[in-house]
Amino acid sequence: MLFSFGYAQDIPSSFSLQEAIDYALENNRQSKNAARDIDAAKQQKWETTATGLPQLDATVNYQNFLKQQVSVIPAEFFGGNPGEFAEVIFGTKQNATATATLNQLLFDGSYIVGLQSAKVFLEISENAKVKTDLEVRKAVINAYGNVLLSEESLEILEKNINVLEKNLYETTKIYENGLEEEESVEQLQITLSNLKSNLNNTERLRGIAYQMLNITLGIEFNATIKLTDDLETLAIQNIALQNLDTENDVESTIDYKIAANDTKSKELLLKLEKSKALPSLSAFLNGGYNSFNDDFVFLDSKNRWFGFSTVGINLNVPIFSSGKRSAATQRAKINLEKSRDDLTETQQRLNLQIESAKSNYRFAVEDYTNKKQNLALAERIEKKNQTKFFEGISSSFELRQAQTQLYTAQQELLQTMLDVINTKAELETITNKISDN
Numbered sequence: 001m002l003f004s005f006g007y008a009q010d011i012p013s014s015f016s017l018q019e020a021i022d023y024a025l026e027n028n029r030q031s032k033n034a035a036r037d038i039d040a041a042k043q044q045k046w047e048t049t050a051t052g053l054p055q056l057d058a059t060v061n062y063q064n065f066l067k068q069q070v071s072v073i074p075a076e077f078f079g080g081n082p083g084e085f086a087e088v089i090f091g092t093k094q095n096a097t098a099t100a101t102l103n104q105l106l107f108d109g110s111y112i113v114g115l116q117s118a119k120v121f122l123e124i125s126e127n128a129k130v131k132t133d134l135e136v137r138k139a140v141i142n143a144y145g146n147v148l149l150s151e152e153s154l155e156i157l158e159k160n161i162n163v164l165e166k167n168l169y170e171t172t173k174i175y176e177n178g179l180e181e182e183e184s185v186e187q188l189q190i191t192l193s194n195l196k197s198n199l200n201n202t203e204r205l206r207g208i209a210y211q212m213l214n215i216t217l218g219i220e221f222n223a224t225i226k227l228t229d230d231l232e233t234l235a236i237q238n239i240a241l242q243n244l245d246t247e248n249d250v251e252s253t254i255d256y257k258i259a260a261n262d263t264k265s266k267e268l269l270l271k272l273e274k275s276k277a278l279p280s281l282s283a284f285l286n287g288g289y290n291s292f293n294d295d296f297v298f299l300d301s302k303n304r305w306f307g308f309s310t311v312g313i314n315l316n317v318p319i320f321s322s323g324k325r326s327a328a329t330q331r332a333k334i335n336l337e338k339s340r341d342d343l344t345e346t347q348q349r350l351n352l353q354i355e356s357a358k359s360n361y362r363f364a365v366e367d368y369t370n371k372k373q374n375l376a377l378a379e380r381i382e383k384k385n386q387t388k389f390f391e392g393i394s395s396s397f398e399l400r401q402a403q404t405q406l407y408t409a410q411q412e413l414l415q416t417m418l419d420v421i422n423t424k425a426e427l428e429t430i431t432n433k434i435s436d437n
Helices: 002-009 017-027 029-051 109-176 182-217 231-237 241-245 254-275 324-390 396-431
Strands: 055-064 071-074 085-088 094-107 280-293 306-316
Touching: 017 029, 017 109, 017 182, 029 109, 109 182, 109 231, 109 254, 109 324, 109 396, 182 396, 231 396, 241 324, 254 324, 324 396
Parallel strands: none
Antiparallel strands: 055 094, 071 085, 094 280, 280 306
16 A cells, blocks of 8 residues: 555646656556667676577586486407406496586677677667657657647536527526517527537547547556646647758658668578578587596585586588578579668558648647638627527527537637647657757
8 A cells, every 4th residue: 555655746747738648658558668679688698699699508517317228249258258248337327427518609600790790680679769759759749638628628518508508598587578489599509419429428528539649658547647737838838840942851750760670680690691601600618527427415514526628619610501592692692682672662651641631730730720710700600690589589599500610619719729739749749850839
């Protein structure tokens, strides 16, 4: 219980959008695993490096012949009769050996390629971390915006319901006095029923939006948090059309770097296959002690041990593989050619994605300005129709139409605010350029 309480205390109770992004980059599970992948790649790099460094191994071997092997030799060696054989046992019943061996790789082409590959693998892991962080950042922005959208939608719906309930009450009184048709009351009741249904659905979606944000942040999905930013302020802060005039720098994008890593790894695989045709050279030095006895006395300080030592060089020269190495090399060349084409394809695709993201972002900003103007018009139209309706100039159908138009304009404006934020995040994710806004 104390541990759970202490853990809960580490979670902030409120987040601005930037605070949420910073928290997720430290605590999001995908981001943490990407950081672990970098640590694992560093360990693998050292593992590969250590292969070419001195290797020292020690072994201890103990044997106890439960039944020793019998050999036969001509009996005449011991003064026996010719043609007869004597049974003899060579060696002792028990023996022990302790050996230490030092190995050193002197030359191996695959080891050199392995060192280069380990470095590239580390770069791949680091680029994958950057890619993951960009995706986590975008996911936080999307989730944060969805929560704000649901919160502000609820606020607008509650306000509209309050106004509509007041209109319905007044219209009902007018109808009861015989000055209004029943249809007017029914029209307002239909509108009110739809608003209440939307309110209930939005409340449920708000709960899901908070849970999604919590998961993205890396905290318990039912945790209670408060958001300190509002949707309109974030939308205005993310309007920066001057960024759209810059030229596309595809080679600085993380997707291009990842594709370039793949091409580089294919080049190293080709070098690896070629290196297999080169000889490998290694040296070794070992030494140890043997002891022999019919009884287990090897731990006795008086027991006699016999030393031995060997030094040598191993040279392995590939001569003939029936075309196996050649086929592997040709296959590596084919894969390299494919990866180069994939890199070109990635470059072209990224250019298209950047242009598409710029277009979507520009449209979102323009649509936000348009929907803001439309909302102002819809509010004036609805207000005029309310006045006309209660003065008996216009019908309840016209009022309901104006109200529906207002409610649609309200939701469209909220959605365009979210679109500005999300399309900006999408553009920054693709280009790997995070603005200060």
